[in-house]
């Protein structure tokens with residue numbers, strides 16, 4: 001295979017030279033045709049001089065430059081360059097600051113060889129680590145970013161969505177319109193991963209140790225964090241066919257709930273009993289539609305009978321939440337319209353119902369991972 005390691009740099013003068021040396025040493029142990037492409041955003045610190053210096057001895061090293069637009073823009077330019085100019089089989093994403101170990105490159109390549117399209121050097125699968133001296137805030141920051149990517153953007157099959165150490169087959173990359181990703185900064189990582197997920201790429205997480213950067217400072221800025229959140233929201237909307245379907249089913253469930261409730265009240269039934277029956281009816285209705293329609297295309301993780309058990313548990317819980325809300329509102333405000341109390345119970349119950357059913361009952365098959 002011809003493999004190009006793309007390294008974006010901004011003010012990495014102190015790191016890039018030694019990293020290129022380390023990679024070159026590592027390449028000696030790899031039987032593939034290994035190349036490096038540094039994408040530097042006109043770093044004022046002379047990063048390019050350090051790269052040009054190594055280019056004299058490394059014939060497999062290339063440098064492209066440009067204005068500083070962000071990490072994502074740099075990767076998009078680098079990947080587009082590789083796709084346009086070479087016959088590479090795969091590219092790597094790798095940081096210049098020694099956070100990613102050159103020694104791990106062969107293990108990511110091994111995953112490509114085993115058939116993966118998209119390999120992630122993952123900190124959050126068994127055997128992967130983050131620096132032990134990271135304080136609470138750094139840990140939380142990293143964890144939160146991943147939570148947002150997994151549960152807001154909907155990439156929950158992958159444990160480390162924000163990792164910047166990856167190996168990607170160009171056959172997958174060339175199917176993605178990189179210029180259409182519309183991300184400039186670190187949000188690129190989730191935007192690209194999302195494109196791979198919806199193309200049903202074979203994604204494999206390989207455990208790695210993430211090392212604290214050797215020299216210089218992190219370039220992650222507030223702009224990146226804001227763009228990341230915006231991007232996650234945008235992906236949520238794009239992947240919202242499931243959510244929209246769930247919403248349609250849920251709305252029909254509200255009609256069933258309120259319809260049954262009115263009918264039972266008209267029949268003179270006690271309002272508490274009527275509320276419970278109406279809730280139960282709508283839950284059963286929702287389940288059948290969600291199972292047959294909303295989550296039909298998931299390669300479901302659990303066997304059918306386990307899904308059934310889980311659904312029952314979710315039903316009891318949401319019934320409890322809905323009926324509990326109805327009862328406490330009715331008891332606290334005896335004059336309140338029973339319809340309002342019933343409606344107030346439906347809202348939290350519906351949200352909880354979606355969350356638990358999507359991420360638990362109808363859970364998608366997780367991405368593959370390998371052991372160390």
Ligand SMILES: Nc1nc2c(ncn2[C@@H]2O[C@H](COP(=O)(O)OP(=O)(O)O)[C@@H](O)[C@H]2O)c(=O)[nH]1
Nearest residue numbers: 008009010039041070071074095096218219220
């Ligand atoms: N070309 C380019 N590289 C960048 C930019 N921002 C960050 N990088 C590089 O991306 C890699 C990861 O950045 P870093 O600041 O270490 O991020 P962190 O590890 O999340 O703190 C490093 O090699 C940076 O030099 C940018 O705007 N342009």
Ligand SMILES: [Mg+2]
Nearest residue numbers: 095097099213
């Ligand atoms: Mg770093």
